[in-house]
Every structure is written in structure tokens, then in C-alpha cells.
Amino acid sequence: ECVEKVMKVSEPYKLANRAFHPDDTIVDVDGVKVGGENLALIAGPCSVESKEQVIEIAKAAKAAGANILRGGAFKPRTSPYAFQGMGSSGLDILVAAKEATGLPICSELMDVQYLDEFNEKVDLIQIGARNMQNFDLLKKVGAGTKKPILLKRGLSATFEEWIMSAEYIMANGNPNVILCERGIRTFETYTRNTLDLQAIPVVKKLTHLPIVIDPSHAGGKWWLVEPMAKASVAGGADGLMIEV
Ligand code: PEP
Ligand code: MN
DSSP states (O other), rough: OOOOOOOOOOSSSOOBBGGOOOOOOOEETTEEESSTOOEEEEOSSSBBBOOOHHHHHHHHHHHHHHSSOOOSSSOOOOOTTTTOOOHHHHHHHHHHHHHHHOOEEEEOOOGGGGGHHHHHHHHHHEEEEGTTTTTHHHHHHHSSSSSSSEEETTTTOOOHHHHHHHHHHHHHHHOOOOEOOOOOOSSSSSSSSOOOTTTTHHEEEEEOOEEEEEEHHHHHHHHHHHHHHHHHHHTSSEEEEEEE
């Protein structure tokens, strides 16, 4: 008598499923709405290198229309000999850039030991492609914060694997997930990765979560960014992440 409706949902993801939440989810990134009719423009350097660098880029990005500033303080690098990022002092530089421009900040979290610090300083916590299936980290950003999470697609993750990773975060208590397509690994070597624009309609059909496209890490060539950014917006993306 008290049951209004019974639905059989065969997909393994429930909370992220469009069937349970027909309306688009709109995620609030310190006042910037992501999802629905809004367009998020996340821009900034790959890695934070100095205060001057970040403030200069932040001002230029804002003048060009960006509404969220990005910058990596903790960097996932293929080579242990490559620059690993400035760490906590890099986060402080991002905070200073937020004070100078008013832009909310997005940065990648790689290790849960820094979660409290990210909670305090960062507005949008990025989980990078390489950590998309770091299930312990996903559980911790689910249970340990209500800050929005930008979940990048793994280098060779299927849609279902990617959405299941969002489900991990949601099932552990944080519903504020934004998905980010950043190119997948294919046989092609001319471009850094292959940008899967089909992710936009597929994610929108299967889930109610916003999707942002990152053409920078996909193509790996500056001149691919503009046409792929335009194609993404035309295809219904909720936002772009562009390295500057
Ligand atoms: C980045 O955003 O700088 C980054 C390392 O991205 P990805 O995890 O998509 O490679
Ligand atoms: Mn990068």
C-alpha cells in the first residue's frame, strides 16, 4: 500500500542512474553552477609553478570567460624524474589566485592524507584518470567531503566502469560528482589520446550527472583544442576544462 512505484533497474549503478533521477543534476562549485543550462569553463595551467605564473594566467583566463581556475599542485607523472608538483605550497598559490580573481579553484587529489587540506582550500577536487579506479580514494572522497568531485575517465575505462567509479563516491555519501572525458587510449599515436565525444550523449542518457570535456589532455596539441571545444559544446557538454 505504501509503495508508490516499483522499477527494475538492471544496471549495476543506481544512484548515478538517470532512471532514479530524471532531472539533470546541477553541482554547485562555490557558487558556479555546473549542469543544466550552465556552461562551466575551467581553465588554468597543467601544474602550479609559481605565484606569478598562476595569477597571470588566472587573470587572463577570467578575462577570456573562464569561471573556474584549475592548476595541479600534486602531479601524477609517468616518470618519477619529472616535476612532481609544488604540493601544499601550490595549493596556497591557488588560494591566492582565488583571492585575486574570485574564481573557485580545482586541483587534483592523489592521496587521501591531503583530504583535510583540500577540504579547506579547494572548491572542486579532481580525481585524475590514473586514479579513476583507486577505490579506496573514491570511498574516502565519498565519505570524507561534500566538496564537488571532478572524476576523470580512466585511460581505457568503459562507460560502465567510469560510472561505477562515480557510484563509489555517491554510495559513500557525496552526491556532487561531475564526470570529465579527457581522451582514451586507442591505436592512434598522432594525437595524445582519442577524444570520445560520444561520451556526452552516452553519459547524459545513462546518468543525471554533468559532463565536462577536456580537449587539452585528449589531443595533446594546442590547435586541436579550439575545434574540439566547439564540438563539445555543440554536442551538449556541461563544461570544458582547458589548459593554459
Ligand atoms: C591534469 O588534469 O593535469 C591531468 C593529469 O589529467 P588526467 O588525469 O586526465 O591525465
Ligand atoms: Mn595536465
